[in-house]
Amino acid sequence: MRERVRREVPVELAEQLSVFWADAAGVRDGAGEHDRLPEVDRLDLLESGRLLAGNDVRAGAARPRTDDLVRQAAEFALAKFDDAYLARLRDPDALLDGGPRPVTKAVLFPVRFLYTKDTGRVGRNDDAATWYPTRHPHGALVAAAAAWRTEPPDPAAARELLVHHLRPIYVIFAEEYARALRLSGDLGLADRVASWGTSVR
Structure with missing residues (x-):
């Protein structure tokens, strides 16, 4: 996805795009086997993420060590x-x-x-x-x-x-x-x- 954005949207911000994913358990407790969500990015999501749709599952999440x-x-x-x-x-x-x-x-x-x-x-x-x-x-x-x-x-x-x-x-x-x-x-x-x-x- 990142390469597609960089190709189709040739502006400086496209170079800064990072794509991560995880299920609700991965967000709350840390990435699992099939997630891509490093702990520093999970921390960023817990502290500063904006809910765009669905339910916010961050309450009670384990903070990264x-x-x-x-x-x-x-x-x-x-x-x-x-x-x-x-x-x-x-x-x-x-x-x-x-x-x-x-x-x-x-x-x-x-x-x-x-x-x-x-x-x-x-x-x-x-x-x-x-x-x-x-x-x-x-x-x-x-x-x-x-x-x-x-x-x-x-x-x-x-x-x-x-x-x-x-x-x-x-x-x-x-x-x-x-x-x-x-x-x-x-x-x-x-x-x-x-x-x-x-x-x-």
């Missing part, structure tokens, strides 16, 4: 942050050439994941960007990236921020996620995240 949110975010990150992604992190000029959206996504992805780990909440851009500088270093880049979402950056200033702060934010993400995964007993996944973090340095 933070350990599950962290595990699924780590799995997503390892799948997304491949060698090509890592090469872009090392090339701020290429990131900036892609325009504001790719560069702000590159900055805010790990920030949103860290917000979810610490709060157990959905890592929305504005919330995560406000929260991050109060708890972690390299907040100057995060604050700037939040502003770049509505106002294009000055290339020279943006490049300087990316060179000095982008990869360290990913290292913080990897270190904190590896620590959280070890505490929850997910040792194999923790080792993979830590190894990826080493490759970012």
Whole structure:
């Protein structure tokens, strides 16, 4: 369905479409074998979903556990942050050439994941960007990236921020996620995240 929308509705919002599904039990208790509803998206549905038809089945639903949110975010990150992604992190000029959206996504992805780990909440851009500088270093880049979402950056200033702060934010993400995964007993996944973090340095 996503590819059809992107093909038939060639606008920027089509690129942001995600399609999930679950039955009532999946919404209330977590996705089953034949559902596609990651826990962070189930949390988003429970907190912010709008009923369009039928009966609202969210009352009394089990809130996703933070350990599950962290595990699924780590799995997503390892799948997304491949060698090509890592090469872009090392090339701020290429990131900036892609325009504001790719560069702000590159900055805010790990920030949103860290917000979810610490709060157990959905890592929305504005919330995560406000929260991050109060708890972690390299907040100057995060604050700037939040502003770049509505106002294009000055290339020279943006490049300087990316060179000095982008990869360290990913290292913080990897270190904190590896620590959280070890505490929850997910040792194999923790080792993979830590190894990826080493490759970012």
